[in-house]
Amino acid sequence: MREPEIRCPQCKWRPKMDSRWCCNPGCQHEWNTFWTAGVCPACAKAWITTVCPSCHVRSPHKDWYHFPDDDEEVVKEEIAEKADA
Ligand SMILES: [Zn+2]
Numbered sequence: 418m419r420e421p422e423i424r425c426p427q428c429k430w431r432p433k434m435d436s437r438w439c440c441n442p443g444c445q446h447e448w449n450t451f452w453t454a455g456v457c458p459a460c461a462k463a464w465i466t467t468v469c470p471s472c473h474v475r476s477p478h479k480d481w482y483h484f485p486d487d488d489e490e491v492v493k494e495e496i497a498e499k500a501d502a
């Protein structure tokens with residue numbers, strides 16, 4: 418399986434190794450949220466959204482992961498689920 422590309426869904430900014438996010442509101446711990454899939458390693462708070470340090474837009478954490486081969490399949494699955502319901 419290929420490594421996903423991680424980038425801001427809004428401005429395409431890519432997190433760097435030394436990028437840090439603050440657990441706020443929370444325990445104020447600073448860490449790279451993409452090393453832990455959005456979970457604060459200090460207090461275990463799961464961050465569903467991640468703010469972009471470049472454009473300051475808050476986006477769902479999962480939207481930062483881009484799988485070049487999977488995008489089309491995901492859309493097809495969503496359509497199939499709607500058809501069943
Ligand atoms: Zn925390």
Ligand SMILES: [Zn+2]
Nearest residue numbers: 425428469472
């Ligand atoms: Zn951005």
